[in-house]
Amino acid sequence: MDLTDLEREMARLDAIYRPVATRPVDITDRDAFQNIGARIEADLARLGVADQAEAVLRAIISGYAGGDDAVRAAIRRLFDRYKSFRWAVHLPRQWHTAEDFRARLIHMSARDQGADTRDEILALQDMCERAMTAGIDVGPILDEVAAMSSDVDRYGMGSMKDVILQYGRRPA
Incomplete structure (x- = not known):
């Protein structure tokens, strides 16, 4: 399409x-x-x-x-x-692979903080915790998706790129 x-x-x-x-x-x-x-x-x-x-x-x-x-x-x-x-x-609630994690992170990047950066931060932390629990190395995926993310600070809490890099590596 x-x-x-x-x-x-x-x-x-x-x-x-x-x-x-x-x-x-x-x-x-x-x-x-x-x-x-x-x-x-x-x-x-x-x-x-x-x-x-x-x-x-x-x-x-x-x-x-x-x-x-x-x-x-x-x-x-x-x-x-x-x-x-x-x-x-x-995307479906159940996921288990690095590719599933990557797809969800790309979706988050595309939403570009949605309506509330705080909700996205919590969702990001939850996704990363689930991925790490599943044995997924989140670092390279976070770096890849951060590189394609917006660097515009829409709501005064940093850009989507900043959010992914700052909060993605910290478990909730």
């Missing part, structure tokens, strides 16, 4: 995911709030587009990894534009 096709698919999926992504959460409903993760997962599953979304995400990750600086910047802008897609679409 080229960037135009990827954007078209991201826009389509973003529109499908938007009602779930933007639905208000009633924090006064204790039962609903306690089960929010399961409810959101069920709502997303009912949309019936998970396989399509994963295929688009894998194409984005591949394009980001193989692209030049201009392609990667364009992909980061797509994640900024299609926030519901960014929020809803992720």
